[in-house]
Amino acid sequence: MSQTPSTARVTAHHHKGSVLRLTQSVGSTTVHGISDTIIRVRVSSRSESGEVPSYAIEGPVPSRALAVSRSAEFIDAQTDACGVRIGTDELSLSFTDGNGALLSAGLPIHFGADTLSDTRVPQPDEDFFGLGERITPLGRRGYTVVNWNTDNPHYQHEQRRSMYSSFPFYVALDRSTGRCYGYFHDSPWKSSFDMCDTLPDRVQIEAWGGELNIYFFSAPTLAGILRDYTMLTGRHAMAPVWALGYHQCRWSYMSTADARQIVQEFRARKIPLDALWFDIDYMDSFRVFTFDATRFGDMRECCRDLDDAGVRRVAIIDPGVKVDPAGVYDVHDEGCAKGYFAKDAQGNDYVGKVWPGGTKFPDFSRPDVRAWWGQLHKRYYDMGIDAFWNDMNEPADMAPPGDKTVPLDVRMDDGGRHTTMEKLHNVYALFEAMATVQDGMLALRPDARPFLLTRAASAGMQKYSAKWGGDNVSSWGHLEASIPQLLNMGLSGLGFFGADVGGFGANAQPELLARWTQLGTFYPFFRNHCSTGQIHQEPWSFGPEIERACREAIELRYHLLPYFYQLFREMHTSGAPMVRPLFWHFQHDARTYGLVDQFMLGADIVVAPVTRRGAESRAVYLPEGTWYHYLTGRKFAGGCEYVVSAPLNSIPVFVRAGSVTPVMPVVASTRYIDRSVLTLEVFPGEGDFSAQLYEDDTESNAYQRGEFCFNTVTYSHGRLHVALDKASGVRTVVVRVFGDGASWREQRFEDVREVSVGV
Ligand code: GLC
Secondary structure, eight states: OOOOOBOOOEEEEEEETTEEEEEESSSEEEEEEEETTEEEEEEESSSSOOOOOOSSOOSOOOOOOOEEEEOSSEEEEEOSSEEEEEETTTTEEEEEETTOOEEEEEOOOEEOSSEEEEEEEOOTTEEEEESTTOOSSSSOTTEEEEEOOOOOSSOOSTTOOOOSEEOOEEEEEETTTOOEEEEEEOOSSOEEEEESSSSTTOEEEEEESSEEEEEEEOOSSHHHHHHHHHHHHOOOOOOOGGGGSEEEOOTTOOSHHHHHHHHHHHHHTTOOOOEEEEOGGGSBTTBTTOOOTTTTTTHHHHHHHHHHTTOEEEEEEOSOEEOOOTTTOHHHHHHHHHTOBOBOTTSSBOEEEETTEEEEOBOTTSHHHHHHHHHHTHHHHHHTOOEEEEOSTTTBOSSSSSSOBOOTTOEEOTTTTOEEHHHHGGGHHHHHHHIIIIIIIIHHOTTBOOOEEESSEETTGGGTOEEEOOOOBSSHHHHHHHHHHHHHHHTTTOOOEEOOBTOSBSOOOHHHHHHHHHHHTTSSSEEEOOOTTSOOOSTTTTOHHHHHHHHHHHHHHHHTHHHHHHHHHHHHHHOOOSEEOGGGTOTTOGGGTTOOSOEEETTTEEEOOOOSTTOSEEEEEEOSSEEEETTTOOEEESSEEEEEEOOTTOOOEEEETTEEEEEOOOOSSGGGOOTTEEEEEEEOOSSOEEEEEEEOOSSBGGGGGTOOEEEEEEEETTEEEEEOOTTOOOOEEEEEEEOGGGOEEEEEEOSOSEEEEEO
16 A cells, blocks of 8 residues: 655764764764765665665765754754755755755655655756666656666657666756766665656656665766766776777677678778677577587687687577576586575566576676576686677566566575565676676686676676667668767766677668768767578768778778777776767857767767768767867868768768877787887877877787776877887887878987977
8 A cells, every 4th residue: 555655754863973964853964074075865665774885886985074054944054065954843955055056946846655765846947868878869857767777679769757777867957057966876775866857847757665865966077077977886887999990790600601691701901890699599509608509519619710800709698598408508407406596475486488498597796606607607718709799687577477577576695684586686687797707707807897788777887898789770860869879878987888880680781881881980889780581781881882881981980090999097096988979068058958869989080970861961069179070171260150061981980189099000900919019199289288198009808907008199280199119019200290281291200208399
């Protein structure tokens, strides 16, 4: 029986150092000072509540003293640059900056039968970003996001509320003032973020599980908010550089012969390729950790041959373990014997249904299960597989009706706390990723950088994995939708993201594949993938004209790879996504706010992909500054919109005048990069430019022991200065200066440690 929701009156408060505790007529509240710009407010439906574990935040959380004052109606708590004003008659939370200026006003919190609801009053010009991969134009205003990981194939339309992942974190940005803030509800439980959908002037956040666990971020820039949010929830570890190259996948390449054939085509056609992916058909009847003995009987030799061609191998692993009679499948036998599978309400192993039929689900919330699962990956390493792809980890289950997920009453250990799937559903994939990366890849190969791709995710997943957007279809709508999806994922802290290039479901069309490959060039994760039963969509599948457009797009990716690598490093250290909306850098230019079909790659490149069928030109808004058209060399003054031509073999890309971009010659795969050469493209212009270009071995974890260096590049008053670090492996510096008509003036400096040149 549900009760009428009620509000809470604050009856007493107790403040000590960084913690303020409120006693209430209903439930309780604790406020924590975290840092200058972060305050945490934990509202619980229980009157006494011990600390709840966080799944998103693993490290210790810092603390900062709170200044607390009380008036007749409010209690104010604040750190230097962040404050919360707590309404005491009926508990409400309004957040301010350090000067007391209101950032976000809250109405009384409702304590319902099953949920706690925080109703907020947005500014008229405020919009919301982040909240994961759900498809909306870009801003979330007018939509609801339900944080409940859901396998929903062919999902990408605007009204879908739940997708594969759950990121209960948003950034608010006010178009009229440029003010921003961040709001994170740190909970594994289901939650719903109604961003002015039901009521146009209300944000309504509903949290299950008896807690609203809010971290409020008051930094004045998006970069500051993402820095703070990822300081808590973690950042991407450095990826091996090959993970940034071009990847080819299909459900499935059905045999080692198929795999070899595909790689030979790439090499014969001189299309760069860094990784080939193995979908579920490599397995023996979909038993994870096995290989089909006939079609993949020579897998080890195949992996060796692919490696000789500079191509890495990635294999899919689903969490479900096939149920077999005893003695048939050792993974199932061992899991049963050790009691590693999640149990139903009666205490028996729960049996669901995935690709192999009857399937059991490891209880990854147990450390011993994670250790077991991790070690099983040795079988793949021994075979020559380099990296992994975790799919169906929502967890998808075709047995129950409705939600298509493992039933909520299935028991989970939860690190000894004994809970159920109802609580751990959203973090099942996170636990699986921990098993794969920590207990598997890093335990087995401590010095190799792990690369994992996941479909399901939750806040904090970026510490372990890249993510793709699941099962889109080959349509122009989905091509276009992948841009806001990517941008919002980046603003959710997980920037290593890409959608299936060419589209997963339905048949790709020639022009679509060309345009999508051009867009994919700028996805942080760049993989062509399509479903079984669909026509092939490798780059050469539609004749020479499309092949050429795809090849040139992929070559552009390799050309820009050193720049991508720099951006990856920036994401690793600061949480800044590699691909950003324009307002990331132009927060006070309201004209950038509605731009959904163009974006920035780092601070210096604006990309305006063609997203419409038949289009040979498109409009592009260039922000303040001067911009060079990368292909034509034409200079554009920023601050206005242009219509630029974009024939099929081109993608409009603009580079900021007064910037320097590290690039490299195109290679067949990253295996063949010559790291003794540093090539810099200089785009002359007003203003000064300076960068510390990061350099490491691109593959190992030595960077975590400080084995990296920085080469200094400055550009000022028409002079470029390059100073190589003494630890740098660079011996040759190539300076290419961009001129009219996209012509390049190139100078080469051999065996140097320093270069100073007029450009
Ligand atoms: C799921 C994945 C897809 C994969 C297929 C078969 O639909 O999202 O990428 O190809 O399963 O494993």
